[in-house]
Amino acid sequence: MILDLSKLFKKTKNSKDVAKERLKLVLIHDRANVSPQFLEMVKSEIIKVITNYMEIDEDSLDIQLTRTKSDDGSGVVPALVANIPIKNVKSSGR
Amino acid sequence: MGEVIVITSGKGGVGKTTTVANIGTGLALMGKKVVLIDTDIGLRNLDVVLGLENRIVYDIVDVVEGFCRTKQALIKDKRFEGLFLLPAAQTRDKNAINPHQMIQLCNELREEYDYILIDCPAGIEQGFKNAIAGADRAIVVTTPEVSAVRDADRIIGLLEANELRNPKLLVNRVRMDMVKRGDMMSIDDIIDILAVDLLGVVPDDEKIVISTNRGEPAITDSKSVAGQAFRNIARRITGENVPLLDLEADAGFVHKLKKLLGLKTS
Ligand SMILES: Nc1ncnc2c1ncn2[C@@H]1O[C@H](COP(=O)(O)OP(=O)(O)O)[C@@H](O)[C@H]1O
Numbered sequence: 001m002i003l004d005l006s007k008l009f010k011k012t013k014n015s016k017d018v019a020k021e022r023l024k025l026v027l028i029h030d031r032a033n034v035s036p037q038f039l040e041m042v043k044s045e046i047i048k049v050i051t052n053y054m055e056i057d058e059d060s061l062d063i064q065l066t067r068t069k070s071d072d073g074s075g076v077v078p079a080l081v082a083n084i085p086i087k088n089v090k091s092s093g094r
Numbered sequence: 095m096g097e098v099i100v101i102t103s104g105k106g107g108v109g110k111t112t113t114v115a116n117i118g119t120g121l122a123l124m125g126k127k128v129v130l131i132d133t134d135i136g137l138r139n140l141d142v143v144l145g146l147e148n149r150i151v152y153d154i155v156d157v158v159e160g161f162c163r164t165k166q167a168l169i170k171d172k173r174f175e176g177l178f179l180l181p182a183a184q185t186r187d188k189n190a191i192n193p194h195q196m197i198q199l200c201n202e203l204r205e206e207y208d209y210i211l212i213d214c215p216a217g218i219e220q221g222f223k224n225a226i227a228g229a230d231r232a233i234v235v236t237t238p239e240v241s242a243v244r245d246a247d248r249i250i251g252l253l254e255a256n257e258l259r260n261p262k263l264l265v266n267r268v269r270m271d272m273v274k275r276g277d278m279m280s281i282d283d284i285i286d287i288l289a290v291d292l293l294g295v296v297p298d299d300e301k302i303v304i305s306t307n308r309g310e311p312a313i314t315d316s317k318s319v320a321g322q323a324f325r326n327i328a329r330r331i332t333g334e335n336v337p338l339l340d341l342e343a344d345a346g347f348v349h350k351l352k353k354l355l356g357l358k359t360s
């Protein structure tokens with residue numbers, strides 16, 4: 001087991017790391033230049049497609065543009081993350 | 095043929111006017127012919143930072159509206175040979191000028207001066223559009239704070255959309271003691287995030303406030319670290335290759351002690 005000593009002593013994150021994290025996130029949104037209307041459009045299209053196959057909780061459906069590590073781990077890339085609670089899978093979809 | 099450089103930032107209060115005053119003075123001290131244009135119409139500032147507020151007769155709006163010749167409106171700085179100021183109008187608004195007029199003005203000045211530095215107002219509206227219209231290149235000023243870097247990113251995007259490619263970044267008000275203890279983003283962090291070239295780093299320095307009080311740019315103060323940083327930046331603008339300042343002199347006591355004792359301080 002590798003013990004990370006710095007973690008033992010550092011109770012909270014450096015404020016500069018917090019700043020970097022927040023900045024990166026806010027820039028993804030700024031640079032992507034997507035409006036809330038755009039996200040709403042994407043959301044309603046997704047709902048349309050998915051409801052053909054399953055019953056979902058439309059009110060708790062959440063879509064966000066965020067960022068994630070790229071597959072090769074070399075950098076950070078924008079990602080569309082959707083949280084879609086499924087109530088029931090329609091039998092015709094199986 | 096002179097070069098027109100716009101100094102811009104998006105966010106207000108990050109040091110555009112301070113930068114224009116200091117770099118302009120620095121270029122003049124290097125023997126260049128320099129005009130500083132204040133395009134912050136309605137909120138003129140550059141005149142007081144330079145200590146030239148009592149000498150204004152005509153302003154930029156008078157020039158573009160043809161009330162006077164450009165030469166008549168230029169205030170010659172008697173302390174620094176080759177330095178001139180074209181002040182903003184104080185009682186008009188940003189719409190008193192349009193980008194087309196700015197391009198004409200810049201083209202006229204370019205004939206006779208080596209550098210035309212444009213002090214841009216905060217924001218991304220008309221004043222910004224005027225300020226960048228006639229520029230050949232851009233310097234983006236930021237401070238190591240989330241809001242300022244975010245605005246810088248937006249400005250960089252807008253500059254590129256307006257054919258002002260490869261803007262150079264100036265990071266102002268850096269405190270190495272805070273960077274060392276992890277409470278301020280480092281230059282590398284900022285460059286990494288914005289993905290632009292670095293023009294220079296200016297430390298936070300109380301001498302800037304003192305020099306602004308007196309109307310004498312800090313670049314003339316040999317003891318000011320910020321002044322030294324601005325001298326280096328002025329030289330880089332003329333194409334010289336000047337290494338970055340060692341801001342470590344500014345670092346905290348513990349760091350200095352560790353350095354003295356030969357401990358690694360990363
Ligand atoms: N490197 C610095 N160290 C300390 N104070 C600074 C520094 N740069 C700018 N300031 C101060 O910050 C304030 C805003 O600077 P200014 O140049 O007027 O910004 P802007 O033109 O971008 O609005 C001024 O009071 C100025 O004296």
Ligand SMILES: [Mg+2]
Binds near residue numbers: 134213
């Ligand atoms: Mg200003």
